[in-house]
Amino acid sequence: MLHSMTGFAALKGEEDGYTWAWDLRSVNAKGLDIRLRMPDWIEGLEAVVKGALSKSLGRGSVNLNLRVNKGDEQGTLAVNEQQLQAVIQALQVVETTAMDQGVALQPSRASDLMAVRGVLENVAPDSGQKKLLGALAAQLPDLISSFVEMRQAEGQSLYDVLMEQVSQIEILTKSASVAAESRRQSTAKTLRENLARVMENTEGADEARVAQELAMIAVKSDVMEELDRLHAHVGAARTLLATEGPIGRKLDFLMQEFNREANTLCSKAQSVDLTQIGLDLKAVIDQMREQVQNVE
Structure with missing residues (x-):
């Protein structure tokens, strides 16, 4: 629990x-x-x-x-002689320093010393203290x-909130997969059109080299690895939440991984829909991180 x-x-x-x-x-x-x-x-x-x-x-x-x-x-009051001596010595230093600087102090009274914490102690009889x-x-x-x-009881309420937030992350990750697939088709079409345009207007260009550069651009914009890791993190979070014993530190580390993938998703989005989903993910993850701080 x-x-x-x-x-x-x-x-x-x-x-x-x-x-x-x-x-x-x-x-x-x-x-x-x-x-x-x-x-x-x-x-x-x-x-x-x-x-x-x-x-x-x-x-x-x-x-x-x-x-x-x-x-x-019950018990008696006793003077802690060691503490009393320490207070007296400190008082002497204060009084000497004040006199050297021409500052007049009121004479110290026994009640002043007794009021210092630790000078006067309650001492219970041995038998009473043991009882x-x-x-x-x-x-x-x-x-x-x-x-x-x-x-x-507080943990159960926290569990319900965290499980709901994990479900929100899962739903947003699935939406991001759909948006990424839709974007992939349009991105492929755009890349082919750009390649044709480049080859038509550039004499002596190395077609293989141009194709390689465009392929690298396509790889850099691919977000499937991030989405796969987000799905894996969702499963890991549910497993941790069902684990007995202290799991707060592990959950905190997992939230850092969630946040890293969401940040990468936003940076590679290149579409309004995917960017918005990435921002929604970051918002839910941030809310979840705040709750995780209270988990033992």
């Missing part, structure tokens, strides 16, 4: 006086980029979360936010399952 890279899921829970809320969402990206915002005092949680997400997802810019609250009886980690880890599969289900 096709998966979209766009998705969202949210869950809440509580355990032993703790309450929490998960928020998981993603948008398209070239690879898998996981960004986590969660309490750093729950030891081991980040590795568990990142491992579970990496195992379940193939591509996307994924952002997970976890907010944990606890009652007054909390276990509860969060137990709920994580439900969060990811809900998230994947939404990406699958």
